[in-house]
Each structure stands twice: as C-alpha cells, then as structure tokens.
Amino acid sequence: MDGVAEEQNGGLRVVMFPWLAHGHIFPFVELGKKLSNRNFHIYLCSTQINLDSIKDSSDYGDSWIELVELHLPSLAELPPHYHTTKNIPPHLMPTLMKAFQMSAPAFSDIITNLKPHLLIYDGFQPWAAKIAAAQGIPPVLFATSGSTSLSFFHHQHTHKNWDSFPYEAIRLREHEKRDLIAAAKSIQVENAAAGDFAFGIFKLSCDIVLIKSYKGFERKYMDYLSTLCERKLVPTGPLVAHDDQQTAGLEIIKWLNQKNPCSTLYISFGSENYLSKDQMVEIAKGLELTHVNFIWVARSPAGDEAAAFPDGFLERTKEKGMVVRKWAPQAAILAHGSVGGFMTHCGWSSISECIYYGVPVVAVPFKADQPVNARLAVEAGVGVEVMRDGNGEFDGNGVAKAINEVFVEEREVFRGRVGELRKKMKMEEEEAIDEVVKELWRICMKKSTIAAQHKIYD
Numbered sequence: 001m002d003g004v005a006e007e008q009n010g011g012l013r014v015v016m017f018p019w020l021a022h023g024h025i026f027p028f029v030e031l032g033k034k035l036s037n038r039n040f041h042i043y044l045c046s047t048q049i050n051l052d053s054i055k056d057s058s059d060y061g062d063s064w065i066e067l068v069e070l071h072l073p074s075l076a077e078l079p080p081h082y083h084t085t086k087n088i089p090p091h092l093m094p095t096l097m098k099a100f101q102m103s104a105p106a107f108s109d110i111i112t113n114l115k116p117h118l119l120i121y122d123g124f125q126p127w128a129a130k131i132a133a134a135q136g137i138p139p140v141l142f143a144t145s146g147s148t149s150l151s152f153f154h155h156q157h158t159h160k161n162w163d164s165f166p167y168e169a170i171r172l173r174e175h176e177k178r179d180l181i182a183a184a185k186s187i188q189v190e191n192a193a194a195g196d197f198a199f200g201i202f203k204l205s206c207d208i209v210l211i212k213s214y215k216g217f218e219r220k221y222m223d224y225l226s227t228l229c230e231r232k233l234v235p236t237g238p239l240v241a242h243d244d245q246q247t248a249g250l251e252i253i254k255w256l257n258q259k260n261p262c263s264t265l266y267i268s269f270g271s272e273n274y275l276s277k278d279q280m281v282e283i284a285k286g287l288e289l290t291h292v293n294f295i296w297v298a299r300s301p302a303g304d305e306a307a308a309f310p311d312g313f314l315e316r317t318k319e320k321g322m323v324v325r326k327w328a329p330q331a332a333i334l335a336h337g338s339v340g341g342f343m344t345h346c347g348w349s350s351i352s353e354c355i356y357y358g359v360p361v362v363a364v365p366f367k368a369d370q371p372v373n374a375r376l377a378v379e380a381g382v383g384v385e386v387m388r389d390g391n392g393e394f395d396g397n398g399v400a401k402a403i404n405e406v407f408v409e410e411r412e413v414f415r416g417r418v419g420e421l422r423k424k425m426k427m428e429e430e431e432a433i434d435e436v437v438k439e440l441w442r443i444c445m446k447k448s449t450i451a452a453q454h455k456i457y458d
C-alpha cells in the first residue's frame with residue numbers, strides 16, 4: 001500500500017471495531033494493547049458508554065489506544081446509557097442491534113477521516129468490512145468466541161445437522177437446540193445481505209481470521225473451522241486482562257485473605273446473563289448442601305430490583321459466603337489462592353480466565369456458545385457441568401454434586417489438569433502475538449490483497 005513502507009518505522013495505523021458487548025470489547029482492548037506495544041497505532045471505535053468503561057478499566061492509562069466515538073442513531077427507546085450490552089434489559093437487545101446496524105454511515109465517515117492501514121472488525125457488522133475494503137483498506141475479522149463453538153455453529157450452518165459435527169464430545173441437549181433456534185430469530189438483522197451474517201462474515205476477511213484462542217486448548221477445532229471458513233486462523237492467545245494490584249485493597253480481596261487455600265467457590269455469570277428466581281433458589285440450596293465458601297456476583301439488569309435470595313439464606317451463610325451486587329474484579333478473584341473453583345456460565349472470556357488462573361470449572365451454561373464451551377471444558381478435563389433435566393432445569397442436589405466433585409472427590413485431578421493447560425496457554429501467549437503482528441504486516445504490504453478485495457465486492 002502507498003506509504004506503508006515509509007511508515008514501517010511509524011508502525012501501522014489500525015482501526016479496531018468490536019460489537020457493543022463487554023465480552024467482545026475487552027478482548028479487542030487487550031489485543032489493541034499488545035499491538036500498541038509492537039509499534040501499532042490503535043484506534044478503538046465504540047459508543048461513548050463503552051469507551052468510558054475502557055477508560056475506567058484499571059490499566060487503561062498505560063496503554064496507547066486512541067478512543068473514537070461511534071454515534072448510534074438516537075432512538076427514543078434506547079437512551080445512550082443503553083448503547084452497550086452490559087446491564088441492558090434483555091428485551092432491548094434487538095433494538096440495540098438495530099441501532100448498531102443503522103450506524104454504518106457514521107462508521108464510514110470515521111474510516112474516511114482516519115484512513116487507517118487496516119481494519120479489525122467483529123461478527124455483527126459485515127458492512128464495516130465492506131466499507132473499509134471499498135476504500136482499499138484490508139479488513140480482518142477478530143473472532144472473540146472460541147474455535148470450538150464457531151466450528152460447531154459453522155458446521156450446523158453448512159450441514160444443517162447439529163449431530164454430525166465430527167467431534168462427539170461436543171453435542172447439544174434438546175433444550176439447548178430449542179433455545180438457540182428461538183434466540184436466532186430474536187437477533188435476525190433486518191436487510192442483511194444474504195449470507196453476510198452467520199458465517200459470511202468470515203469470507204469478508206482478508207486472507208486470515210484472528211481468533212481469541214490457543215492451539216493447546218482448541219487445535220483440532222481451529223483446524224476444522226479453518227477448513228469450513230476457508231481462511232487461515234491466527235490465534236491471538238487468551239488475551240486475559242491481568243489482575244491489577246489496585247484491587248488488593250478491595251473488601252473482597254480482604255475477605256478472601258481470611259479463607260483457606262482453594263476453599264472458596266467464585267460464582268459469576270458474565271456481563272449479560274441474569275439468573276431466574278428459581279435458579280437463584282436452587283444454587284443457594286446447593287451451596288448450603290456443601291462446605292465450600294463462596295463469593296456470589298449477583299448483578300441485575302439496569303433498573304431492575306436487586307436479585308432476591310431465599311429467605312434466611314444470607315443470614316445462614318454469612319460466615320462462609322459473600323454476595324457482590326456490582327461489577328466484581330474477576331481477574332483478581334480468580335488469581336487469589338483461596339479460590340478453588342469457578343461456577344460460570346462458560347462465557348468464552350471466563351473460560352479462558354479459568355485456565356489462565358488455574359481454576360477448575362463448575363459449568364452452568366445458559367445460551368449462545370456457552371453450552372459448547374461447557375462441553376469443551378469437560379472434554380479437556382478441567383471441570384464438571386451441573387446436570388439438568390429435559391427442560392434444562394437444575395436443582396440444589398445437582399449443584400451440590402458438581403461442587404463436591406470439584407472441591408472434594410476429584411479435587412487434585414481437576415487442579416492437575418487445569419495446571420497443565422495453564423502452562424501450555426502461557427507458553428503460547430507471546431508467540432501468538434508475534435504471529436499476529438507478522439500476518440497483519442504481510443497483509444498490509446500486499447498490494448494484491450487490496451485488488452483481490454475489490455474483486456469480492458465488484
């Protein structure tokens with residue numbers, strides 16, 4: 001590309017454009033930080049409320065990322081504080097998706113003004129890739145979910161058969177299939193060009209797809225996904241935000257300091273999942289049937305009243321449990337020696353963090369890729385799932401059984417296995433970024449890439 005060689009010393013200028021979800025934005029931020037340490041100039045584009053979250057994150061100060069505001073069209077039912085999936089009432093998610101699709105012209109202006117060497121985009125905005133390529137700027141997809149879930153759903157999209165996926169450890173239960181089919185209808189994107197969404201998004205990416213994964217955990221799934229999407233997959237490694245020392249003074253950390261090693265279960269269900277009242281009751285019952293300590297992050301959607309615990313539960317468990325009603329320092333908690341297990345919805349970042357910090361998994365998946373991530377954790381031998389009935393319900397006995405398997409019966413087995421995976425993850429971490437940097441420079445230096453890109457859209 002013109003001027004790339006001259007700017008070799010000045011580094012590449014890259015616009016990074018994640019979907020409006022916390023679980024997407026922070027992997028982009030972590031990747032942006034690593035690239036900015038390799039002489040890239042990073043522009044990260046999102047809505048103001050998401051940019052404020054990034055500024056508030058503990059170590060933003062030392063990362064060289066230029067924040068660029070994306071203006072969503074003003075919709076009466078979607079005030080600016082709902083321009084993020086974090087804490088948004090679930091019934092407004094389709095409206096947020098619609099507003100995001102309507103922001104394409106605003107994004108086009110950003111690209112025209114910044115004229116970056118490269119765009120790194122996300123899975124809900126095929127139009128961003130087309131806008132960049134039309135201006136001769138190579139777009140590269142960064143998939144923030146794992147290779148296992150993406151290969152599983154790509155297989156289903158291609159073969160229309162959940163149960164013919166080549167790896168039998170990954171199978172959905174009937175209630176999970178039903179939920180996925182219902183959910184897919186709720187995020188149908190209006191006027192999407194045929195095939196753009198689902199997995200057409202991969203075909204818009206130049207040469208490669210970046211993926212938040214690492215070979216030690218997902219190698220065979222990464223290879224299968226590469227075959228399905230006809231792109232070279234370049235893993236970024238886990239991109240885990242390191243626990244920052246500022247949390248040392250937090251009440252939570254002080255409380256953990258008083259607990260025995262590996263004695264405490266950390267319970268959290270990500271940035272956009274909320275338990276039903278019945279689910280709260282059954283998890284509470286399960287906790288009372290075990291001897292583990294616990295830290296339970298029980299957040300509610302913005303505007304909703306606080307999640308209610310069973311009568312007397314908090315009083316009866318006050319010696320062994322702590323309830324957190326707000327955003328918790330998850331990395332710092334998982335890094336703490338008193339934490340011996342993580343009850344998680346199996347969001348991809350949470351699963352990556354379990355392994356990064358060597359904490360076995362008590363899997364309670366709810367939606368999207370979470371059931372597949374849970375099956376992967378079980379196949380890798382780093383955790384157990386809380387069993388459910390045919391309707392997808394679980395009860396206190398099942399919760400207690402899973403907790404005791406991780407904390408008592410199989411304690412050393414799980415800790416040994418997750419420790420092995422942790423070593424592999426850390427070994428891959430730096431070499432993965434080296435490969436990402438090499439590939440991004442290769443793409444930007446390849447004039448033919450741009451010509452080929454135009455051909456796709458002619």
Ligand SMILES: C[C@@H]1O[C@H](OP(=O)(O)OP(=O)(O)OC[C@H]2O[C@@H](n3ccc(=O)[nH]c3=O)[C@H](O)[C@@H]2O)[C@H](O)[C@H](O)[C@H]1O
Nearest residue numbers: 023024144145270271272327328330347348349350369
């Ligand atoms: C790509 C998509 O992102 C989604 O994000 P979600 O927020 O549900 O869950 P995580 O990926 O665990 O992401 C949640 C992130 O928020 C952090 N956190 C959460 C709660 C809290 O109180 N404090 C924290 O620091 C946590 O450490 C993690 O990094 C899903 O994963 C989905 O499976 C995945 O494909």
